[in-house]
Amino acid sequence: MRYAETGFNLEIDLSRGSIERVETDPRDTELYLGGLGTNTKILWDRVPPEVEPFSPDNLLIFSAGLLCGTPAIGCNRTIVSTISPQTLLMAFSMMGGFWAPELKYAGYDKIIFRGKSPDLVYLWIHNDQVEIRDASHLAGKGAIETAELIKQELQEPRAQVAAIGLAGENRVYFASIEQGRSSASRGGIGAVMGDKGIKAIAVRGTRDINVARPDEYMELCNEVMDYIKWRNEHPIPGVMPILAGLGSPQEMAVHDEKWHTENFMWGNSRLRRKGFWNEEIEKQWTQTLESARKRLISCYNCPMKCGATLTLPGLPTYMMKCFSKLTYTMAAMSDLEFGLRIAQRATEYGVDGYSTPQVMAFAVELYEDGILTDEDMPGFPADNEERFYWLLDKIVRREGIGNVLADGTYWAAKTIGKGAEEYAHNTIKKHEQLPLKLSMLNPIYFLMYSTGEKINITQIEGQFPQAPFPKREQREEFVKDWFQVPDDRFKQYFLDWEPRGEKSIPFYPTPRMCCDIVDWQERMHYIDDALGMCAGLSSFPLKPPYHIHNYPKFISAGAGIDMDEEKLTQATKRYRTLVRAVNIRRGMRRKDEKPPQDHWKKRFPELEKELLDTYYEYKGWNEEGIPTKETLNALDLDYVAEDFIGRGILKDE
Amino acid sequence: MGEKTKKVIKTIKVDVDKCNGCRACEVVCSAFHATPKYSSNNPGRARIRVLHDPLRDIYVPVYAGEYVAAECMGRDKYVIDGKEYEECAFCRASCPSRDAFKEPDSGLPLKCDMCEGEEEPLCVKWCLADALTYEEREEEIEEQEEIEELEIGLEALAEKFGLDKIMDTVVRMSNKE
Ligand code: SF4
Ligand code: SF4
Ligand code: SF4
Numbered sequence: 112m113r114y115a116e117t118g119f120n121l122e123i124d125l126s127r128g129s130i131e132r133v134e135t136d137p138r139d140t141e142l143y144l145g146g147l148g149t150n151t152k153i154l155w156d157r158v159p160p161e162v163e164p165f166s167p168d169n170l171l172i173f174s175a176g177l178l179c180g181t182p183a184i185g186c187n188r189t190i191v192s193t194i195s196p197q198t199l200l201m202a203f204s205m206m207g208g209f210w211a212p213e214l215k216y217a218g219y220d221k222i223i224f225r226g227k228s229p230d231l232v233y234l235w236i237h238n239d240q241v242e243i244r245d246a247s248h249l250a251g252k253g254a255i256e257t258a259e260l261i262k263q264e265l266q267e268p269r270a271q272v273a274a275i276g277l278a279g280e281n282r283v284y285f286a287s288i289e290q291g292r293s294s295a296s297r298g299g300i301g302a303v304m305g306d307k308g309i310k311a312i313a314v315r316g317t318r319d320i321n322v323a324r325p326d327e328y329m330e331l332c333n334e335v336m337d338y339i340k341w342r343n344e345h346p347i348p349g350v351m352p353i354l355a356g357l358g359s360p361q362e363m364a365v366h367d368e369k370w371h372t373e374n375f376m377w378g379n380s381r382l383r384r385k386g387f388w389n390e391e392i393e394k395q396w397t398q399t400l401e402s403a404r405k406r407l408i409s410c411y412n413c414p415m416k417c418g419a420t421l422t423l424p425g426l427p428t429y430m431m432k433c434f435s436k437l438t439y440t441m442a443a444m445s446d447l448e449f450g451l452r453i454a455q456r457a458t459e460y461g462v463d464g465y466s467t468p469q470v471m472a473f474a475v476e477l478y479e480d481g482i483l484t485d486e487d488m489p490g491f492p493a494d495n496e497e498r499f500y501w502l503l504d505k506i507v508r509r510e511g512i513g514n515v516l517a518d519g520t521y522w523a524a525k526t527i528g529k530g531a532e533e534y535a536h537n538t539i540k541k542h543e544q545l546p547l548k549l550s551m552l553n554p555i556y557f558l559m560y561s562t563g564e565k566i567n568i569t570q571i572e573g574q575f576p577q578a579p580f581p582k583r584e585q586r587e588e589f590v591k592d593w594f595q596v597p598d599d600r601f602k603q604y605f606l607d608w609e610p611r612g613e614k615s616i617p618f619y620p621t622p623r624m625c626c627d628i629v630d631w632q633e634r635m636h637y638i639d640d641a642l643g644m645c646a647g648l649s650s651f652p653l654k655p656p657y658h659i660h661n662y663p664k665f666i667s668a669g670a671g672i673d674m675d676e677e678k679l680t681q682a683t684k685r686y687r688t689l690v691r692a693v694n695i696r697r698g699m700r701r702k703d704e705k706p707p708q709d710h711w712k713k714r715f716p717e718l719e720k721e722l723l724d725t726y727y728e729y730k731g732w733n734e735e736g737i738p739t740k741e742t743l744n745a746l747d748l749d750y751v752a753e754d755f756i757g758r759g760i761l762k763d764e
Numbered sequence: 765m766g767e768k769t770k771k772v773i774k775t776i777k778v779d780v781d782k783c784n785g786c787r788a789c790e791v792v793c794s795a796f797h798a799t800p801k802y803s804s805n806n807p808g809r810a811r812i813r814v815l816h817d818p819l820r821d822i823y824v825p826v827y828a829g830e831y832v833a834a835e836c837m838g839r840d841k842y843v844i845d846g847k848e849y850e851e852c853a854f855c856r857a858s859c860p861s862r863d864a865f866k867e868p869d870s871g872l873p874l875k876c877d878m879c880e881g882e883e884e885p886l887c888v889k890w891c892l893a894d895a896l897t898y899e900e901r902e903e904e905i906e907e908q909e910e911i912e913e914l915e916i917g918l919e920a921l922a923e924k925f926g927l928d929k930i931m932d933t934v935v936r937m938s939n940k941e
Contacts, residue, residue, distance in 0.1 A: 182795050182805055184788070209787075216806060259819065268817065268850070291818065317808030317868035325802035329795065340892060405821045409786035414892035416784040420818050428819045 113137065114323040115178050115670035116145055116220050121241060123234065125307050126167055126226030130241050135220065141672055141682075142747065145177030145220060147203050147640035148686035150192035153223065154201060155689055155751070160696045164196040164299075165282065165306045171224040173214070173273070173312065176643015178669050180215030180320035182332045184339065184656075185648040187211055187411040189273070189290075190640055195298040197284040197519050198540045198566060200694045202298025205570075206273070207410040207645055208290045210314065213271040217316025228308030231280070235265060236314040246310035251277055253459025254289035255429055261313050274311035275301045276461030278507040282306050283517040285466035285543070289458060292408055292418040292430035296463035297567050298542065299519075323671030331665055335656045339414060339648070347653050349585050350576065357655060358415030359647040362436045363407055366397040371434070377441045379472035380537040380546035396447040400436075403451055410645065417647060421451060429455045434545075434569075435464030441546065442468030443499045453499060460507040465567070466519060466543040471502040473520045473534055474512065482529050488512045519543065537707050540699070542566045544707060552617040552711040557719060558629045558726050560706035562736070564690050570636060573651040575601070575628050579608040579615070595658035597631055597676075604628065617715055622722045626729040631659075637683045638662055685746040688731075688738050692751045695760060701727075701736045737761060768904045774878055775899045776827065776885060783823035783895035785816045789887035796879060796886050808868040811876040812887050820847055825887075825896065828865035829856025831873035836861075 122131040135149075143149045150172045162168045171193045178186045189211040195202035214222070217236050233246040249257050258272035271290065278286035279301035286301030287294045295301075322328045339357060346355035351370050353360040369388035376383055403423050407416040408430065418432035431454060439457070440450030457467055475498055477483040478491065485491065488511065492498050505513025515523045520543055524535035537544050539560060545568055555575070556568070563571035574595065580586045583606070590602040604624050609615045620628060635650035635658070642662070649657040657665075663674040691699075704723065708714075727734060731742030740761055743752040755761040790807035797811065798804040815824040839851040839861070858865035858873035865874045879885045888898045921930055 180805060182791050182802075216808065255819070317806065319798070319804035319806040319809075321804045322802070325795075325798075325800060329802040336890065336892070343892075406818075406823070407784060408818060409784040409893075411786065412788045412791045413786055414784075414788065416786075416893070420821060428821075430818060 112321060114321050115181055116140060117215060117218050117318075117320070119219050120221040120223055121219050121236070123222060123224050123243070124226045125224055125228040125232070125243075125309070128228075128243055130243065132219075132241075140177070140670065143686045143689075144638075144641035144666070144682055146174050146188070146190040146643050147192065147637065147690075148682070149641075150174050150190060150203065150221070151201070151686050151689045151693060153221075154192060154194075155693055157225075158194060158693075160698070162194065164194045164199065164303060167225065167227045167307075169194050169225075169303060171300070171303050171307055171309075172221055173224075174221040175211035175214045175219075176639075177641060178665060179211040179643035181322050181669050182329065182412065183642075183644070183665060183669065184332060184335050185410070185413040185415070185645040186643050187413065188640070188643040188645060189214070189295065190643065191288060191295045191300050193300050193303045194697075195284075195300070195542075196282065196302050197299045197522070198542050200540060200566075200697055200699055201564070201690060202300050203565065203640065203690070204288075204295040204297040204300050205640065206288065206290050206293040206295040207413075208271070208293035209411045210271045210273050210290050210293075210312075211643055212411050213314045213316050215316065215320050216318050217314050218318050222312065224307055224309065227306065231308050231310050233261060233274075233311040233313065234309065235261075235270075236312070236316075237267070237270075238316055238318060249310050250280065252310075253277075254279075254287075254461040255291075255427070255459055257311050258289075258291070258313075261311055265313060267313070267315050270313045270315040272311050272313045274461070275304050275309075276459050276507070278302075278460045278462045278517075279305035280310070281507060281509045281517070283462060283507055283509070284519045284522070285463040285470070285517075287461045287463050289461050292420075292432060293410065294458075294461075296465070297565075297570075299463075301461050322669045324668040327668040328665070331661060331668060334661070335648075338656045342654065342656070347589070349580050349589070350653070354577070354653060357648060357652050358413075359417040359433050359645075359651070361417060362433050363400075363404065363417065363419035363431065366393065366400065368393075368396065368437065371437055372441070374547070375437070375441060376546040376548050377444050379442070379476045379534065380469060380544075380548065381476070382444075383548065392446075399447045399451065413645065413648070415647060421455070423448075423452050423455060426452060426455045427459075429458045431458070438464050438468045438546075439499070442472040443496060445496055449496050449499075453496075453503065456500070457503060460503065462503075462507065465545065467503070467506070468499075469537060469543045469546065470506065470516050470520055470523070471499050473523070474502055474516055475499075476534055477527065477531055480534075482527065482531050482534070483512065536709055539706060540566050540703055544568065544710075548709055548712075550712045552713055552715055552719070554617050554620065554622065554625045554718070554722055555628055557617075557706060558625055558722055559632065560710070561704040561723060562629075562726060563633070564694060565636065569651070570646060571633065573632055573646065574635060574653065574655070575632060576605065576653060579605070579610050581610055593654060594660070595654055597659050601628065601631065617713075617718055622718075622725040623729075625722060626726045629726065630729065633687065634680065634683050635659070637687045638679065641683070641686065642666070681746070685748065688742065688746055688748060689751065691732075691736075691738060692743075692748070692755075695737050696754070696758070699736070701734065704736060733761075740764070768906060770902050771905050773901050773903050775901070776878075776888060777897045777899060778825050779895050779897070780823050780825070781895075782893045783814065783825060784893050785814060785818060785823050786893070787814050787816070788890040788892075789825060789896060790814060792886045792890040793876075793879075796882075806868070809874065811865070811874050813864055815850070815853055822847055822849065823895075824849070824853060826854060826864075827856055827876045828858060828874045830875065831858045833860070835859050 254276040257274040273290040282302040287296035520535035521541040524531040790810035793810040
């Protein structure tokens with residue numbers, strides 16, 4: 112018997128309209144766990160580097176995490192993996208909500224799409240019954256709208272639906288896949304879904320998911336539950352409210368936005384507005400959110416309610432979570448009411464809430480500076496807010512300038528020319544970053560930004576405080592019950608970390624310590640992505656309920672795989688390296704691993720070089736960031752080494 | 765007149781305003797009732813079902829009650845605060861009209877047993893939103909002689925056909941055997 116996982120994938124060939132149920136190899140689960148791990152193995156095996164994102168040979172994989180569908184609290188992530196049209200590298204965006212557990216209950220761990228459907232279709236999975244159905248009547252419909260229509264036509268209110276909107280259908284490079292309160296947004300995977308002609312996937316399952324050692328597993332779940340309760344009552348002192356608790360940042364609950372509005376950048380990630388926040392704005396924005404918000408809502412089997420249903424006068428209800436609350440507001444230099452209203456339309460269109468506002472603000476900036484003109488944008492409104500609606504509509508339809516902007520700032524700037532490249536200043540690996548510009552280089556963040564292959568900082572950072580606490584006593588207090596650290600030396604790194612002086616950024620933590628810290632942060636995210644755990648209960652917050660010490664027990668008792676910290680670390684390293692291998696094979700090198708030049712005002716080229724050199728070495732990668740043969744062989748990735756040698760990427764020494 | 769006796773009334777108070785739709789209650793209920801206990805999980809088998817329609821802001825945890833052989837003559841719909849609830853939304857019965865509260869494979873009826881043997885109902889324990897709270901209270905009730913099911917049935921028959929006719933029929937039936 113297979114535990115935690117179902118042991119079956121669905122293979123869908125859209126060109127031929129065929130559906131196969133394929134048993135998977137349990138040895139792959141041991142080596143790569145599940146979710147992101149096994150997705151990566153499939154992409155490595157089946158998508159050679161010549162394959163373009165919009166080729167029928169590109170795969171689009173929807174995977175539930177290894178522990179999704181078990182009672183593990185907050186374990187509900189769907190990991191979607193494909194080759195991104197924007198970065199041309201591997202994308203592995205994820206979504207919470209309810210979809211992944213439902214897929215497991217239907218009897219599958221993954222759906223693997225290949226080929227392209229000639230007509231727009233949707234997939235309907237109800238346990239053993241799997242159908243490719245016509246979706247021509249859903250063309251152009253909003254993502255949320257589509258989900259509702261499908262549930263009605265199937266007469267299955269309990270089906271879970273992941274759908275794309277117009278942006279995905281039109282292959283916008285930052286199109287998302289929406290699923291109720293959640294979305295898989297980064298990397299343009301919605302565009303690949305649209306390219307394959309899939310409007311939606313609806314799933315309903317009523318089968319069992321088994322765990323290997325029931326009592327032990329339940330005990331672990333109850334411990335997590337108790338700890339969440341305790342943490343909810345004991346927020347971490349000395350950090351801002353959104354970092355004090357568990358879950359995704361509680362943006363739908365908090366009203367005090369001083370920190371975001373004064374520290375993050377407005378417009379095209381340009382303007383810092385110190386002193387912006389005042390009582391009047393707080394009153395107005397509080398009123399906006401309170402009247403729009405119907406309820407705070409959770410993902411499957413999680414008490415944290417990080418999302419909300421929002422209803423603005425005259426608009427259909429939609430759901431939101433996290434920082435999308437402010438991205439439109441800040442890009443348009445407007446207020447919260449505007450931000451929430453345009454986000455409703457953007458959600459139905461199915462676009463990423465981080466990239467989209469920046470792309471639009473980038474266009475406005477180009478227009479204001481005369482690089483884009485009325486000739487390029489006939490009918491471009493004079494009113495600022497109308498401009499954003501106008502741009503959004505053009506982008507998702509790929510009309511006129513929208514067709515250029517739909518490729519994201521990096522590619523759009525290249526097409527536009529005339530110095531537009533300078534304006535696409537906030538990307539890493541061609542992907543828009545959070546609008547954040549700081550003063551002093553932070554060596555930990557430098558490494559995360561440079562080498563993170565998820566290419567989105569909120570899905571790379573976590574666990575380790577973002578800044579030192581001012582006083583040693585506070586730090587001592589903090590480390591007292593910090594049992595989540597892999598080793599006590601991490602406590603020391605933090606204890607000695609000062610806001611000023613010798614032991615402060617950029618030279619402290621030392622490069623070696625930074626490697627240690629970043630490696631830990633990354634490891635936790637990669638574990639979450641294989642197990643299907645929400646980062647909000649694990650890799651993101653300070654002192655989370657899931658950590659390197661209880662994860663092996665969850666995997667042992669849940670999946671029946673004999674696991675300890677060392678084995679888990681090794682497995683994680685294996686598929687993390689494989690992600691890198693996929694990207695290396697697609698041409699990614701050291702030159703691509705750098706944060707935006709203006710991310711920090713004070714840069715230290717020598718230190719940065721040292722940081723990257725040290726980290727590469729720490730990871731067992733050569734000076735180009737390529738995993739060495741020894742590294743690969745030690746991780747049972749001999750087949751990667753061979754491939755690299757065959758292609759001349761590595762020399763056979 | 766019967767004597768006064770004490771009876772424990774077990775109540776789960778459902779505060780739908782606090783429900784966030786997480787379905788943790790379904791998760792733990794189905795795990796608890798797996799054989800062996802906690803060995804598997806499948807909300808389709810839960811004895812609580814969260815009616816969940818976020819776009820209409822509908823969140824109603826409903827507990828599985830008695831099995832009924834026949835469906836009701838009419839199917840109720842409620843409108844509360846302008847929200848229309850689906851047919852039979854609040855009904856606890858496992859009934860032929862719908863697939864709620866039935867084992868997904870066998871179709872056998874499911875019924876909440878208040879987590880027999882546990883200190884407190886597990887759905888309550890796992891609902892950190894406090895949408896579900898458990899209360900026990902003692903009530904004094906007048907003891908009545910338990911009327912047996914058969915007796916209730918016979919009374920109904922007697923009313924319809926008259927006692928004599930029933931006696932005749934019983935005699936005739938027993939002679940046939
Ligand atoms: S912590 Fe928040 S985002 Fe994560 S699973 Fe729970 S409700 Fe969802
Ligand atoms: S556990 Fe509580 S909050 Fe979650 S769905 Fe059940 S009743 Fe609602
Ligand atoms: S009280 Fe126990 S049996 Fe009843 S619904 Fe809750 S968990 Fe299930």
